[in-house]
Amino acid sequence: MTTSHRSPRRSERSRRAILDAARDLVVEHGYAKVGIEAIATRAGVGKQTIYRWWPSKGAVVFEAVRALSEDSDGEITLPDTGDLEADLKLVLRATAAEFADPAFDALIRGLTTEMAHDRELAAAYEEHTAALEDAKRQRLRSGQRAGQLSPDADLDLVLELLYAPLFRRWLLRTGPLTADFADRLVEAALRAFAPAAEVSAP
Amino acid sequence: MTTSHRSPRRSERSRRAILDAARDLVVEHGYAKVGIEAIATRAGVGKQTIYRWWPSKGAVVFEAVRALSEDSDGEITLPDTGDLEADLKLVLRATAAEFADPAFDALIRGLTTEMAHDRELAAAYEEHTAALEDAKRQRLRSGQRAGQLSPDADLDLVLELLYAPLFRRWLLRTGPLTADFADRLVEAALRAFAPAAEVSAP
Amino acid sequence: MTTSHRSPRRSERSRRAILDAARDLVVEHGYAKVGIEAIATRAGVGKQTIYRWWPSKGAVVFEAVRALSEDSDGEITLPDTGDLEADLKLVLRATAAEFADPAFDALIRGLTTEMAHDRELAAAYEEHTAALEDAKRQRLRSGQRAGQLSPDADLDLVLELLYAPLFRRWLLRTGPLTADFADRLVEAALRAFAPAAEVSAP
Amino acid sequence: MTTSHRSPRRSERSRRAILDAARDLVVEHGYAKVGIEAIATRAGVGKQTIYRWWPSKGAVVFEAVRALSEDSDGEITLPDTGDLEADLKLVLRATAAEFADPAFDALIRGLTTEMAHDRELAAAYEEHTAALEDAKRQRLRSGQRAGQLSPDADLDLVLELLYAPLFRRWLLRTGPLTADFADRLVEAALRAFAPAAEVSAP
DNA sequence: GCGTAAACGAGACGGTACGTCCCGTCTTGTG
DNA sequence: CACAAGACGGGACGTACCGTCTCGTTTACGC
Structure with a gap:
């Protein structure tokens, strides 16, 4: 499972903050120089909240990218x-x-x-x-x-x-x-x- | 300069050992999981001997690959x-x-x-x-x-x-x-x- | 206040389970290696139920010990x-x-x-x-x-x-x-x- | 081996800095609230330099204490x-x-x-x-x-x-x-x- | 052949990031 | 409204490598 299963318990606020942080950081510094810790810090989130829902940095960035094109996807x-x-x-x-x-x-x-x-x-x-x-x-x-x-x-x-x-x-x-x-x-x-x-x- | 300039003082033995180790390790474990330290250890070489002649892991592996096809290259x-x-x-x-x-x-x-x-x-x-x-x-x-x-x-x-x-x-x-x-x-x-x-x- | 004030609303079942779990876990693994989460899990209890009634792990274990000698204490x-x-x-x-x-x-x-x-x-x-x-x-x-x-x-x-x-x-x-x-x-x-x-x- | 074996390669400067930092921090904040990371940071040292020579926080503090009484120990x-x-x-x-x-x-x-x-x-x-x-x-x-x-x-x-x-x-x-x-x-x-x-x- | 300077193996160093663990708090239903 | 369940922000843990920096020790040339 690469993408995260939604759960009623899950904080939508944190999810958005993580995806936004991931997107911004990658655009700013490049994929390779961005780490989980930097994403967590920028998002104002504990690292565990990332590890809880995504298996890897790739999965986070992937979902961040997907979220971009999601609006118009009808x-x-x-x-x-x-x-x-x-x-x-x-x-x-x-x-x-x-x-x-x-x-x-x-x-x-x-x-x-x-x-x-x-x-x-x-x-x-x-x-x-x-x-x-x-x-x-x-x-x-x-x-x-x-x-x-x-x-x-x-x-x-x-x-x-x-x-x-x-x-x-x-x-x-x-x-x-x-x-x-x-x-x-x-x-x-x-x-x-x-x-x-x-x-x-x- | 990605590849290494040859020098009379340089140890050909070490150079070969490093390239061989790099090639073998990458084939065994995949490029991403191989590090400079592992290459140095496997080659029986100090890390500095790698950093002295190559700027990055990529350059080492690149030269290792090039060495493969070098024989027939006339x-x-x-x-x-x-x-x-x-x-x-x-x-x-x-x-x-x-x-x-x-x-x-x-x-x-x-x-x-x-x-x-x-x-x-x-x-x-x-x-x-x-x-x-x-x-x-x-x-x-x-x-x-x-x-x-x-x-x-x-x-x-x-x-x-x-x-x-x-x-x-x-x-x-x-x-x-x-x-x-x-x-x-x-x-x-x-x-x-x-x-x-x-x-x-x- | 180290010990817990009793309340009519309080679940005696949970209280006993927590104290028993604390005692058993400490005897099994030693005081230092036992955490609140482990006690809660073993007791089948939410963490909050511990934090609601005790201020620290020490207080829980202390009460667990006290409970041992309580019977004969008349x-x-x-x-x-x-x-x-x-x-x-x-x-x-x-x-x-x-x-x-x-x-x-x-x-x-x-x-x-x-x-x-x-x-x-x-x-x-x-x-x-x-x-x-x-x-x-x-x-x-x-x-x-x-x-x-x-x-x-x-x-x-x-x-x-x-x-x-x-x-x-x-x-x-x-x-x-x-x-x-x-x-x-x-x-x-x-x-x-x-x-x-x-x-x-x- | 609780205490660290001296080695010619070992940096005496780092060793002193670590022991001093450990002593000062423990006196300031108490043993329990001091961690390896804090000692390393205060000493201006990588964590690994502590882990390389001491097995635990206790060993570091122990040696720091011992160093205090070492002068007059003749x-x-x-x-x-x-x-x-x-x-x-x-x-x-x-x-x-x-x-x-x-x-x-x-x-x-x-x-x-x-x-x-x-x-x-x-x-x-x-x-x-x-x-x-x-x-x-x-x-x-x-x-x-x-x-x-x-x-x-x-x-x-x-x-x-x-x-x-x-x-x-x-x-x-x-x-x-x-x-x-x-x-x-x-x-x-x-x-x-x-x-x-x-x-x-x- | 003999200094001497380089390249060498070894590995310690200051760092950074990792992925895990657990803290104490907060949130969300359920009975 | 106490409860179980567990997500959350936070932060230390011990590990793995990074690239740099000494250390002696070969080693091979220029004298």
């Missing part, structure tokens, strides 16, 4: 204007911009490297992003039905082609996360899974 | 049978297999997440892999000349399309690293940058 | 056969044996060292043993009247000479608590306060 | 004017005064109660006071030879009669530690072991 919908390429470019540009934001980077980078070592944390994160992944697949499927993707395209593979290069550039800082890069990724992926050329009718 | 050549697709599949399958090897994984995973936080280490690693990257680019260019890739394909982008999905699957364990996956990556990338179809003259 | 009478020496030897031998009993030792040792630091607890204990002290003094006075002690002997000093060496040997484990030791203490004290030798009239 | 000699009673009164009065000194009390009280629970510490203390005990016994023996004590008096028992009442009054605060009390103890003990009355020569 329903995830990606743009669907009918133009798959345009829509994907919009989304990937936004993703690239997000990765390029220092505050977001500070929060998410440490969490990501932590997930590379902690399978439980990774599983929790996957669960958290499942809805978003689904929405992405839905949009691709819609494009597929509209004849903008090959009918037998593996949509998961398409997603990996779109996002993995972005992810790798961000994590390893091997290249800039520009709108142009996002555009070219979309173009390449769509070319790779373009529907077969039509045969002109006689 | 000249890197990728297969070039004339069939770009076949050659790339060979290479990517090998890469996938390497990532799937537990010992390699243990060594390289911690180093990778460390690079995500330590720019110096990342720079050193990039330098170390520059030759290999070059070789990959060369093979693509050769294929390009042979008409198996569009003349205006961005070869770096092709490499990212090929390797980033592999990297991400490996790091985040989001999917299996099979030969089939490697094949499909190669096929997709080549389709994305296929040369323009010839228009038959009427 | 009237304290020391033996008075007319032979002071014999009677005192009997009593001191019994005291020595009591100190030598491991269960008694475990209970009383921690309480004693606590009293060395907590004046309130010490006062409460003194009050508790006042009747016994009185009885001892009575027996000495009786012997004094019978001409077995000097008429101007300071009976409190006699008691200190009798009991302090026993107490010190027990607390600091500086010697065995044997019947022989008890006997020799009695003999020495009585010699020290023997009535003046009669001068035979010529 | 040779212990008790006064021997030929008048045993006068000499003993001098010594016991001094002891009573020492116990009554608040700074000494603070230091020694906690240590004493600790010894009641920690046999190792008690053994170390006994060793430390062995020379003094010997000197006391010597003085008694000298008085014995001078015909001021019965030839078959058990000198250890005499010492217990002299010191135990003082000790008990001090520890349990059951009476004042006055010069008068010291005098009366000496008188009582000497009466108890007075040599047999001489037979007047005809």
Whole structure:
């Protein structure tokens, strides 16, 4: 169990204070330099109150991140204007911009490297992003039905082609996360899974 | 400077012992659970002998990893049978297999997440892999000349399309690293940058 | 106030359970290693129920000890056969044996060292043993009247000479608590306060 | 091993700072309220430097106390004017005064109660006071030879009669530690072991 | 070959953070 | 409203390593 089970006895005030402290400290000093003690002190909370409800620093930060996106989570919908390429470019540009934001980077980078070592944390994160992944697949499927993707395209593979290069550039800082890069990724992926050329009718 | 400058006074025996100890300990217990003290003890060496020549644990492990591939490093050549697709599949399958090897994984995973936080280490690693990257680019260019890739394909982008999905699957364990996956990556990338179809003259 | 004021609302069942748990735990693990939480848990009681009625662990254990000797406390009478020496030897031998009993030792040792630091607890204990002290003094006075002690002997000093060496040997484990030791203490004290030798009239 | 083995590597500066801090803190706040962390902080020392050389807080304070009396320790000699009673009164009065000194009390009280629970510490203390005990016994023996004590008096028992009442009054605060009390103890003990009355020569 | 300066093993040092323990108080239902 | 249950802020515990800093002791060069 990575995330904390709510309990009627639990102090909501402390929970919020811990998550806020964790978020702020990580943004300020970076994931690695933040410890449980610092979070507890900043939150005005005993260490035990953290250990009681979370198994690790990763779990706390993870929940802090999740709490950020929780408000708007009601329903995830990606743009669907009918133009798959345009829509994907919009989304990937936004993703690239997000990765390029220092505050977001500070929060998410440490969490990501932590997930590379902690399978439980990774599983929790996957669960958290499942809805978003689904929405992405839905949009691709819609494009597929509209004849903008090959009918037998593996949509998961398409997603990996779109996002993995972005992810790798961000994590390893091997290249800039520009709108142009996002555009070219979309173009390449769509070319790779373009529907077969039509045969002109006689 | 991440790697150590050699000196005539330096004890080669200690250097080897430290690198071996670092490699073995990381493979045994994982990067995060290995500390400088443990490396020094296992190597039968004073801590200072490590701090004298390396700036961080990452640098030691990095050099330990580099030492592994140092023997065969004289000249890197990728297969070039004339069939770009076949050659790339060979290479990517090998890469996938390497990532799937537990010992390699243990060594390289911690180093990778460390690079995500330590720019110096990342720079050193990039330098170390520059030759290999070059070789990959060369093979693509050769294929390009042979008409198996569009003349205006961005070869770096092709490499990212090929390797980033592999990297991400490996790091985040989001999917299996099979030969089939490697094949499909190669096929997709080549389709994305296929040369323009010839228009038959009427 | 060291001891608890009784109240009609108070649960006698809880009170007994707490005292029993305290006694048992102290005998099992020693005074220092027993905490309020352990007592509460063993007694099947909330911590607050302890804090509501007792000010400290010392007070609980003290009352637990007192409860042991409460049954027989109606009237304290020391033996008075007319032979002071014999009677005192009997009593001191019994005291020595009591100190030598491991269960008694475990209970009383921690309480004693606590009293060395907590004046309130010490006062409460003194009050508790006042009747016994009185009885001892009575027996000495009786012997004094019978001409077995000097008429101007300071009976409190006699008691200190009798009991302090026993107490010190027990607390600091500086010697065995044997019947022989008890006997020799009695003999020495009585010699020290023997009535003046009669001068035979010529 | 309760006390610390000296080592050439050991920092004398740290050792002194720790003992001084321990002594001062105990005198200021009392044994029970002083912890290892406070000692380390006051001494400007890492906790580990304490744990490296001492097994417990008791051992540190014990050594701090011992260090106090170390200077004058060359040779212990008790006064021997030929008048045993006068000499003993001098010594016991001094002891009573020492116990009554608040700074000494603070230091020694906690240590004493600790010894009641920690046999190792008690053994170390006994060793430390062995020379003094010997000197006391010597003085008694000298008085014995001078015909001021019965030839078959058990000198250890005499010492217990002299010191135990003082000790008990001090520890349990059951009476004042006055010069008068010291005098009366000496008188009582000497009466108890007075040599047999001489037979007047005809 | 012989000083001498470095690099060495060893490990003590001042620190920081860990995760656990228990304190005494506070809060939340239940009987 | 006393009770059981137990969460809470607080803070000390003893451990593990960090990176720095002496200690003698090799060791291999320049004289």
